[in-house]
């Protein structure tokens with residue numbers, strides 16, 4: 001497991017394809033929720049959305065995370081059009097509100113600009129190939145419904161098929177209650193914990209600016225000497241925890 005940490009950031013350009021979480025559009029400044037420093041948005045984005053005073057790591061969208069980690073232009077998205085259905089016709093009722101899950105899904109797609117809470121595909125990191133599944137907390141708290149579980153499973157299967165490492169950037173509030181047992185079933189599909197335990201956990205704490213180089217180093221360790229070699233030696237899943245570094 002690789003976790004972002006707090007060491008001084010360096011200036012580094014950054015181009016998120018998606019909306020910018022935590023930044024009201026049009027604002028020129030943003031306040032750090034940890035130290036209350038007022039930061040210029042332009043400088044804050046150059047610092048990869050890390051507070052220049054206290055190193056607080058702001059949330060990133062899935063596409064921002066991918067931009068940060070992989071070689072520019074190398075990401076190919078898969079299963080982009082896969083969408084959740086509403087098998088239970090789920091409706092939640094509170095004293096003041098009635099919420100229909102199918103409508104909530106539509107609203108989230110409009111608001112976040114994603115079809116689901118994970119973006120998956122394949123790319124390279126310093127020319128080393130890998131499959132990846134990157135979650136986005138803005139979409140119903142990054143909860144795992146049937147589509148999230150299926151896309152993560154497919155990313156892992158792609159890694160096995162192509163003898164590539166698999167990177168999972170996890171930002172999830174847990175199983176999606178609106179899909180009931182269907183969401184709980186995803187846990188068994190998406191967790192590979194016994195394999196990871198048997199082969200050793202990786203647990204460095206890394207600043208956001210150093211994540212790509214760190215991943216490349218890990219990929220070199222776990223990828224066969226010739227990356228184009230057809231015979232796989234090891235396929236590993238590296239989980240990157242997101243959000244704040246405290």
Ligand SMILES: [Zn+2]
Nearest residue numbers: 032035051054
């Ligand atoms: Zn701060």
